[in-house]
Amino acid sequence: MRNILVIEDSPLVLKILEHLFRQEPDLQPVFCASLGEAEVMLETSAGLFFAAIADLHLPDAPNGESVDLVMRYHLPCIVLSGSYNEQRRDDLLAKGVVDYVLKESQHSYEYAFRLLHRLDSNSHIKILVADDSDTTRHYIRNILTPHRYQVLEARDGKETLRLLGEQPDIDLLVLDHAMPGVSGFELVKLLRQKLRRNDLIIIGVSADPKGSLSAQFIKHGADDFLRKPFCPEELNCRVMSTLERRDLLRALKQAAQFDALTGLNNRRAFYEQGLQLLQQAQREGREVSVAMLDLDHFKQINDGFGHASGDSALVVFARALSATLPQMLLGRLGGEEFALLSLDEADRVEAALDELRHQCAALHYAAGAPPLSFSAGLYRGEPDDLESLLHEADVRLYRAKQQGRARTVRG
Numbered sequence: 001m002r003n004i005l006v007i008e009d010s011p012l013v014l015k016i017l018e019h020l021f022r023q024e025p026d027l028q029p030v031f032c033a034s035l036g037e038a039e040v041m042l043e044t045s046a047g048l049f050f051a052a053i054a055d056l057h058l059p060d061a062p063n064g065e066s067v068d069l070v071m072r073y074h075l076p077c078i079v080l081s082g083s084y085n086e087q088r089r090d091d092l093l094a095k096g097v098v099d100y101v102l103k104e105s106q107h108s109y110e111y112a113f114r115l116l117h118r119l120d121s122n123s124h125i126k127i128l129v130a131d132d133s134d135t136t137r138h139y140i141r142n143i144l145t146p147h148r149y150q151v152l153e154a155r156d157g158k159e160t161l162r163l164l165g166e167q168p169d170i171d172l173l174v175l176d177h178a179m180p181g182v183s184g185f186e187l188v189k190l191l192r193q194k195l196r197r198n199d200l201i202i203i204g205v206s207a208d209p210k211g212s213l214s215a216q217f218i219k220h221g222a223d224d225f226l227r228k229p230f231c232p233e234e235l236n237c238r239v240m241s242t243l244e245r246r247d248l249l250r251a252l253k254q255a256a257q258f259d260a261l262t263g264l265n266n267r268r269a270f271y272e273q274g275l276q277l278l279q280q281a282q283r284e285g286r287e288v289s290v291a292m293l294d295l296d297h298f299k300q301i302n303d304g305f306g307h308a309s310g311d312s313a314l315v316v317f318a319r320a321l322s323a324t325l326p327q328m329l330l331g332r333l334g335g336e337e338f339a340l341l342s343l344d345e346a347d348r349v350e351a352a353l354d355e356l357r358h359q360c361a362a363l364h365y366a367a368g369a370p371p372l373s374f375s376a377g378l379y380r381g382e383p384d385d386l387e388s389l390l391h392e393a394d395v396r397l398y399r400a401k402q403q404g405r406a407r408t409v410r411g
């Protein structure tokens with residue numbers, strides 16, 4: 001939960017903000033209607049706040065004193081204003097406010113909330129600014145810092161490559177075109193040979209007036225392009241939107257690969273990775289072990305303790321499965337059915353399944369519910385066809401159920 005200080009006196013704006021905050025369970029607003037109130041609040045509790053939204057004109061602070069107050073406490077500050085003034089905007093940005101939002105429409109307020117959300121995640125984001133000009137690097141650093149990014153600097157292509165090699169967790173590169181040695185443009189081509197868009201976002205920058213340069217940058221793998229001179233908001237908007245796009249892609253990838261309830265590989269991902277493992281086994285001339293696992297009498301858990309308890313049983317079981325067999329390929333194939341594939345010998349897999357069975361008996365998933373147990377069918381064979389291997393394991397799982405459950409049948 002993040003506490004947000006809101007210094008605002010207009011009843012209409014407060015109503016809109018209250019409405020938006022209600023949709024944000026992770027953000028807790030604390031409203032102050034005057035500079036005086038905000039002063040007392042910050043004096044006593046500044047450390048509790050994550051950021052502030054401050055109105056520029058208040059009855060007891062008509063000239064942006066609320067912003068100065070927030071800045072004195074080093075809180076990220078988003079300014080709300082009813083009117084636009086170019087000089088005022090420049091002054092505010094020079095002071096290091098996060099951004100300047102006009103009280104124009106629902107969209108402006110939503111933008112302020114996007115900023116708040118990004119502030120929360122930005123402290124984990126590393127941005128490398130590669131530019132041979134000290135002035136430009138400092139200009140960009142000053143724009144990015146109020147947004148809480150971790151900013152690194154490189155003076156040329158060589159240093160850029162070195163830093164990217166040393167710190168593979170750098171998320172975004174702001175890359176000038178005209179640098180000594182390797183040009184920015186050449187660097188993009190080089191970097192994209194090993195780093196995909198998901199691994200590193202690249203925003204090209206150049207003072208070159210030729211329109212074709214931006215197109216070239218983007219065609220060779222940059223995600224966006226900025227022409228110098230650019231204003232602070234332009235850089236911030238582009239950084240923010242490329243990061244949002246990357247996060248969205250990552251979330252889509254995550255949703256496509258992992259089972260939402262247990263976090264294990266879903267059926268599709270299990271098959272994809274399973275095929276790769278089979279190819280490896282074929283290359284190495286080895287057999288593979290495959291097992292199908294199924295929780296026993298799971299319907300009774302759902303019927304007796306509710307679907308939520310059933311879900312909780314699936315989650316704790318999946319967690320124990322991952323912890324006990326960390327090196328094996330695991331997946332939830334559907335319902336209460338799980339599968340594993342491994343190059344390990346069948347004895348080793350069977351021993352791990354016994355250990356898992358032992359642990360299951362102690363897992364807690366619902367008050368008063370019986371201990372979890374599972375049956376398993378284990379098969380070891382030639383790595384020819386995943387479907388047939390899973391079928392063999394399934395036949396043995398069926399036998400385990402027939403023989404009284406809570407056991408592994410192999411052969």
Ligand SMILES: Nc1nc2c(ncn2[C@@H]2O[C@H](COP(=O)(O)OP(=O)(O)OP(=O)(O)O)[C@@H](O)[C@H]2O)c(=O)[nH]1
Pocket residue numbers: 261294295296297298299300302306307308309310311314334335336401405
């Ligand atoms: N809570 C919950 N239940 C699920 C989920 N997916 C499938 N189920 C339920 O899992 C139950 C499986 O029941 P059955 O196939 O009869 O198997 P069982 O009761 O475990 O009996 P045996 O396998 O013979 O030991 C069904 O009631 C499904 O509705 C899920 O994601 N969450």
